[in-house]
Amino acid sequence: MLVNATHMLQSAEKGHYGLGAFNTNNLEWAQAILTAAEEEQSPLIVQCSMGAAKYQGGYNVVYNIVNTLVKNMNITVPVALHLDHGNYEACFEAMDAGFTSIMYDGSHEKSFDINVEHTKELVGIAHKKGISVEAEVGGIGGTEDGVTGMGEIADPKECKTIADLGVDFLACGIGNIHGLYPKNWKGLQFDVLGNIKKEVGDLPLVLHGGTGIPVDQVKRAISLGISKINVNTDLQVVFSAATKKYYEEKKDELEKGYDPRKVLKPGKEAIVVRTKELMEEFGSVGKGWE
Numbered sequence: 392m393l394v395n396a397t398h399m400l401q402s403a404e405k406g407h408y409g410l411g412a413f414n415t416n417n418l419e420w421a422q423a424i425l426t427a428a429e430e431e432q433s434p435l436i437v438q439c440s441m442g443a444a445k446y447q448g449g450y451n452v453v454y455n456i457v458n459t460l461v462k463n464m465n466i467t468v469p470v471a472l473h474l475d476h477g478n479y480e481a482c483f484e485a486m487d488a489g490f491t492s493i494m495y496d497g498s499h500e501k502s503f504d505i506n507v508e509h510t511k512e513l514v515g516i517a518h519k520k521g522i523s524v525e526a527e528v529g530g531i532g533g534t535e536d537g538v539t540g541m542g543e544i545a546d547p548k549e550c551k552t553i554a555d556l557g558v559d560f561l562a563c564g565i566g567n568i569h570g571l572y573p574k575n576w577k578g579l580q581f582d583v584l585g586n587i588k589k590e591v592g593d594l595p596l597v598l599h600g601g602t603g604i605p606v607d608q609v610k611r612a613i614s615l616g617i618s619k620i621n622v623n624t625d626l627q628v629v630f631s632a633a634t635k636k637y638y639e640e641k642k643d644e645l646e647k648g649y650d651p652r653k654v655l656k657p658g659k660e661a662i663v664v665r666t667k668e669l670m671e672e673f674g675s676v677g678k679g680w681e
């Protein structure tokens with residue numbers, strides 16, 4: 392059974408470890424991420440963006456894939472299915488489909504007041520259904536699903552305003568960006584993170600753009616109150632590299648090497664390996680039902 396992400400993130404916040412929230416793109420992705428979580432006995436947040444849900448045929452398709460795999464793979468660790476960067480309408484669609492957690496990304500709204508108004512409404516509705524809510528203050532840089540954020544730095548006072556609406560965890564821009572980091576990236580702004588944490592107390596904080604941040608910075612961010620680390624590009628890169636190798640080694644020309652089950656296998660295995668490494672790095676191994 393899927394659970395919401397509140398308890399697992401509160402445990403991570405108290406225990407000073409991080410939980411990976413891994414984006415799923417298709418059946419193989421979901422299988423691979425779940426395999427890694429079970430083998431590492433780590434709690435897991437499987438998340439899906441609006442674009443990846445559309446690609447897979449809709450939120451109900453994603454829900455049915457993940458929910459059924461949890462049952463059929465006999466997954467024993469807690470798993471939450473989370474909407475990543477949902478707009479206002481997408482939050483309702485994902486909740487209706489059975490998602491157990493949503494992110495309302497109001498950072499692109501015309502004003503902070505609209506972000507506040509929508510977040511408040513969605514918290515009320517989601518909590519009645521037992522669904523957890525992530526909100527965002529300060530856009531995350533980089534491009535995701537065709538939307539390019541400016542990489543704003545979150546205002547700690549605005550974080551406090553949103554935290555007080557009862558959100559379960561909060562994403563805040565601290566110099567992190569989606570996708571691969573440019574060579575001239577200045578690194579995470581730990582002073583801002585420290586100020587935000589002072590304002591929001593024990594509310595778990597979320598680090599988007601988890602791909603390519605040096606391990607020491609990730610660990611420091613976790614020690615300063617980051618509890619959820621979002622990872623998408625990293626797994627796409629390892630999947631792509633393993634698939635490329637398959638063709639470079641001309642494995643497709645061997646007996647039935649063109650069968651998609653054979654073609655996708657190395658990429659899927661690479662996702663399992665990399666997800667397990669990241670779980671080690673974040674410190675969630677063995678945290679199961681803590």
Ligand code: 13P
Pocket residue numbers: 414475476568569570571598599600601602621622623624625
């Ligand atoms: P990356 O693609 O940079 O790992 O970021 C993922 C993310 O933050 C999803 O919300």
